[in-house]
Amino acid sequence: MRTSMPTSLLTRPGPPGRTRLMPRTPLAFVLAAPHSGGGKTTASLALAVALGRLGYTVHGCKCGPDYVDPTFMSQACGHPCLNLDTWLMGEEGVRNVFQRQAEGADIVLIEGVMGLLDGRDPESLAGSTLDVARVLGLPVVLVVRARGLARSIAPLVDGFTRACAAESVRLAGVIATCTGSDSHRRVLQGSLEHNNLPPLLLSLQRNDDLALPSRQLGLVPAEEVSSFAATLQRLGEALPQKDVQAFVDYLQGLPQPDDGSPSLQQSATQCADVQKEAATASSPLLKTSPGRLAIARDEAFCFYYEENFRLFQKLGWELIFFSPMRDRDLPAAEALYLGGGYPEVFARDLSANKGMCSQIHKAAQEGLPIYAECGGYMYLAKALETPEGDIFPLAGVVDGLARMGTSLHSLGYREATFLTPLPFGLDAFSPDGRVVRGHEFHWSGMELSGNLPPLYSMTDRKGEAVTAGVLTGPCNNVQASYLHAYFPSLAFLNGRHKTDQAPGQGLEESAPLALSREKTGKQARPSGGHVIVLTGPSSVGKTSLGRALARELGTRNIDHVLISLDGLLASFRRDNHACFTLEEAEKQGMWSAHSYHCLLKEAAKSSSLVICDHVLCGRRDWIEDLRATLGETSVIPVELSCAEETLILREINRTDRPAATEHALVQARAQKNNRLPLAGTTQLSSQEENPLQLCQELMQLLAQRHILSV
Structure with a gap:
C-alpha cells in the first residue's frame, strides 16, 4: 500500500475556478448496500451526474448479471456501463473489463448488486459485490437507507466493516439515503463518529421526484423513461457540489493499491487466430465465415452483455442493429441474434409488424442461423399470451406458445x-x-x-442432469432458450486460461481441479476428469447407487456431477408419449447413445468426476461408440447384476414408469453372455439392494486407483 500520490500526474478538470491534479490511474470505488432496495442505483446516478457537473470524466460498472441498471448508468456517465461478476467472468475477466473501463476515465464508479455479501450461493462470495472489491483491491462505500434509522446505524456499519476487513477490503465510508432532515443527518454522522466507524460522506434526503419506475424484472430501462433526463438532472442537484468534491478528496487521500496490483495491471485477454473459418458438418451456425450479424435492439429487446458484442467483433462479425418493432425489413446478414427484453410489454407492436415476423420466419426456414435468448425465444414462438388472456401472433419459428405468468418463473445463475x-x-x-x-x-x-x-444440459440443485432450450429449423439452424449467456466465460471454463478459474461445485458450478482437500483446505477434487459408468439391466440398482455415491461425495466435499439417463429420457416426449429406454429414443429419432456419450465427454471437461448410468448390456455398437467418443477421457466401468427373480420383482414394483420385465430380462441375459469388453471393469452384485455398501466399495476402488484421497 502507499499513502503518497504517484509522481506521474496529469491535469484533470476540477471544480469551477481551479485546476485539479489527478493521478494517471483513475480513482475507483464500489457503492454497496446491506440489501436490495437500499438506494444503490439512486445514489450511484446522483453521484455520477454530480461528478460530471464538477468536470470529472466518470465511467460506470455494475456488479452482477443485471442488464437494466447499466442502461441508467450509461446515460448518467455518457459512456457504456459494463458488468463485473466474478462468477460469470472469473477473476481475470473482472480485471480485464475493469482495466478497459478505466481507460480515459478520471473516476470509475462501480455499483454493487443486492447486499454486499450476496452472490452465487450462501457459502461463497463468488458473484458478490464484496468479491469484486476484493479482486480489484478497491474501497467500498456503504449506501444505507436511513429512513427510521438513527443510532442503530452504528452496529449496522460496524458489522459490514468487519465483513470487509475479513476479505482485506476497506469500508471507506457511508452514504445515507432517505434521510428526513439535516438534524437526522447529524444524528447519523454523530453515531458513526462516536463509535470510531467509517464516516458519513454524503446524504440524500427523501424525495419522491427522484424515484425510478419499475416493472416485474426490476427497473424500467432508461430508454423507456421519457422524463429520465430531467430525473438525472434532479439527482445531480440533490448532492451539493462542495460535498461531492469533499467526497472525492477523502477517497483520494486513502492509501491506493500499488501500481503492480492485479487491478492496475494490463491483462487483456488475447483472442489468437479466432477469425479463422470454423466449419462443421453438423450445424450451419458454424458453416459461414463471420460476416454481418443482425442484432435486434429496441425497447422490446434490450438485455445484452456488451462483452458479448466485443467478443463477436473479435471473431470478425460486423454488428448490424435493427428494431423488430419499427423496421420494415430484416437486414441482410449471415446470422441473427435475438436477445432478451420485454416482448410481453410490446407484444401488440411486435405482432402488428407482420412483415418483420414473416421475414424472420422465412429466413429461419431458409436456414439462416438464429440464436435467441429469453425474450428473443418468446418472439420466435407462434404466439404470446399475456396474463390478461390476450394472444398476439409472432414469428412462428418455434412451434409453441409463450405464456406470461403472474409471478417469477425462474431466477438465478446457470452453467450450461x-x-x-x-x-x-x-x-x-x-x-x-x-x-x-x-x-x-x-x-x-x-x-x-x-x-x-x-x-444444452445443466445440473439442477438436486445434482440431477437436466436439458433445456430447443433446436429447430430445417437443419437445426435455430437455437433458442431462456439462458442469457455470457460467452466470454467460455475462455476460463474451457481451458484457455488455466490459472483463472471460478469457484464452485459440480457441473452447475465447475471449478479448477485441485489435488486434494488437504492441499486446498477447501473442496477435495479427483486427480483429473473421470467418468464412472454404472451399467446393467433396468432395475438392477444403477440409479440408487449413483445417488448414494453422489451423496457420499457431497458429504466429503468432493467435486462431482451426477447424470441420470432416466432423467434425460424423461425430458423427451412425442405426442405426449415418453421414451423409457434409450433404444426407443433412438428408434423415434429423439435421442441417441452417441448424443449421450457426447454429453458425458463435455461434462468430463468441466467437472472432475462424472457419475452416470447406462445400459450397455450386449450392445457392442454402443460400447465402441462410448470408447471412441470419450477417447482419452478416463472411464471407470462398473457392471451391476442380480438374480433374475430379484430383477423381476424390482421391475414390477417400479412407480416411475410401467413395468417392462421382459425387456429387463433380455438385458440381463445379454450382459451375462457378453461381458463388458472395457478395460478395468469392476463387477458388483446388487442382490442385497444395499446401495450404501456398494457405495463404500466404489469409494475404496477410487482410492486404490489414486483417483480420490479418501
Whole structure:
C-alpha cells in the first residue's frame, strides 16, 4: 500500500475556478448496500451526474448479471456501463473489463448488486459485490437507507466493516439515503463518529421526484423513461457540489493499491487466430465465415452483455442493429441474434409488424442461423399470451406458445453445456469445450406443441442432469432458450486460461481441479476428469447407487456431477408419449447413445468426476461408440447384476414408469453372455439392494486407483 500520490500526474478538470491534479490511474470505488432496495442505483446516478457537473470524466460498472441498471448508468456517465461478476467472468475477466473501463476515465464508479455479501450461493462470495472489491483491491462505500434509522446505524456499519476487513477490503465510508432532515443527518454522522466507524460522506434526503419506475424484472430501462433526463438532472442537484468534491478528496487521500496490483495491471485477454473459418458438418451456425450479424435492439429487446458484442467483433462479425418493432425489413446478414427484453410489454407492436415476423420466419426456414435468448425465444414462438388472456401472433419459428405468468418463473445463475456447436463460430474461440455461464430471469414459460431436441444440459440443485432450450429449423439452424449467456466465460471454463478459474461445485458450478482437500483446505477434487459408468439391466440398482455415491461425495466435499439417463429420457416426449429406454429414443429419432456419450465427454471437461448410468448390456455398437467418443477421457466401468427373480420383482414394483420385465430380462441375459469388453471393469452384485455398501466399495476402488484421497 502507499499513502503518497504517484509522481506521474496529469491535469484533470476540477471544480469551477481551479485546476485539479489527478493521478494517471483513475480513482475507483464500489457503492454497496446491506440489501436490495437500499438506494444503490439512486445514489450511484446522483453521484455520477454530480461528478460530471464538477468536470470529472466518470465511467460506470455494475456488479452482477443485471442488464437494466447499466442502461441508467450509461446515460448518467455518457459512456457504456459494463458488468463485473466474478462468477460469470472469473477473476481475470473482472480485471480485464475493469482495466478497459478505466481507460480515459478520471473516476470509475462501480455499483454493487443486492447486499454486499450476496452472490452465487450462501457459502461463497463468488458473484458478490464484496468479491469484486476484493479482486480489484478497491474501497467500498456503504449506501444505507436511513429512513427510521438513527443510532442503530452504528452496529449496522460496524458489522459490514468487519465483513470487509475479513476479505482485506476497506469500508471507506457511508452514504445515507432517505434521510428526513439535516438534524437526522447529524444524528447519523454523530453515531458513526462516536463509535470510531467509517464516516458519513454524503446524504440524500427523501424525495419522491427522484424515484425510478419499475416493472416485474426490476427497473424500467432508461430508454423507456421519457422524463429520465430531467430525473438525472434532479439527482445531480440533490448532492451539493462542495460535498461531492469533499467526497472525492477523502477517497483520494486513502492509501491506493500499488501500481503492480492485479487491478492496475494490463491483462487483456488475447483472442489468437479466432477469425479463422470454423466449419462443421453438423450445424450451419458454424458453416459461414463471420460476416454481418443482425442484432435486434429496441425497447422490446434490450438485455445484452456488451462483452458479448466485443467478443463477436473479435471473431470478425460486423454488428448490424435493427428494431423488430419499427423496421420494415430484416437486414441482410449471415446470422441473427435475438436477445432478451420485454416482448410481453410490446407484444401488440411486435405482432402488428407482420412483415418483420414473416421475414424472420422465412429466413429461419431458409436456414439462416438464429440464436435467441429469453425474450428473443418468446418472439420466435407462434404466439404470446399475456396474463390478461390476450394472444398476439409472432414469428412462428418455434412451434409453441409463450405464456406470461403472474409471478417469477425462474431466477438465478446457470452453467450450461451446449449439446450442439456453439453459435456465431464460437467453437473457434473455445475449441476445448462448450461450457458457458449465464443467467435466467423470467416470468414466462414456453409451452411447446411437440418434441424438439434440447440445446444444452445443466445440473439442477438436486445434482440431477437436466436439458433445456430447443433446436429447430430445417437443419437445426435455430437455437433458442431462456439462458442469457455470457460467452466470454467460455475462455476460463474451457481451458484457455488455466490459472483463472471460478469457484464452485459440480457441473452447475465447475471449478479448477485441485489435488486434494488437504492441499486446498477447501473442496477435495479427483486427480483429473473421470467418468464412472454404472451399467446393467433396468432395475438392477444403477440409479440408487449413483445417488448414494453422489451423496457420499457431497458429504466429503468432493467435486462431482451426477447424470441420470432416466432423467434425460424423461425430458423427451412425442405426442405426449415418453421414451423409457434409450433404444426407443433412438428408434423415434429423439435421442441417441452417441448424443449421450457426447454429453458425458463435455461434462468430463468441466467437472472432475462424472457419475452416470447406462445400459450397455450386449450392445457392442454402443460400447465402441462410448470408447471412441470419450477417447482419452478416463472411464471407470462398473457392471451391476442380480438374480433374475430379484430383477423381476424390482421391475414390477417400479412407480416411475410401467413395468417392462421382459425387456429387463433380455438385458440381463445379454450382459451375462457378453461381458463388458472395457478395460478395468469392476463387477458388483446388487442382490442385497444395499446401495450404501456398494457405495463404500466404489469409494475404496477410487482410492486404490489414486483417483480420490479418501
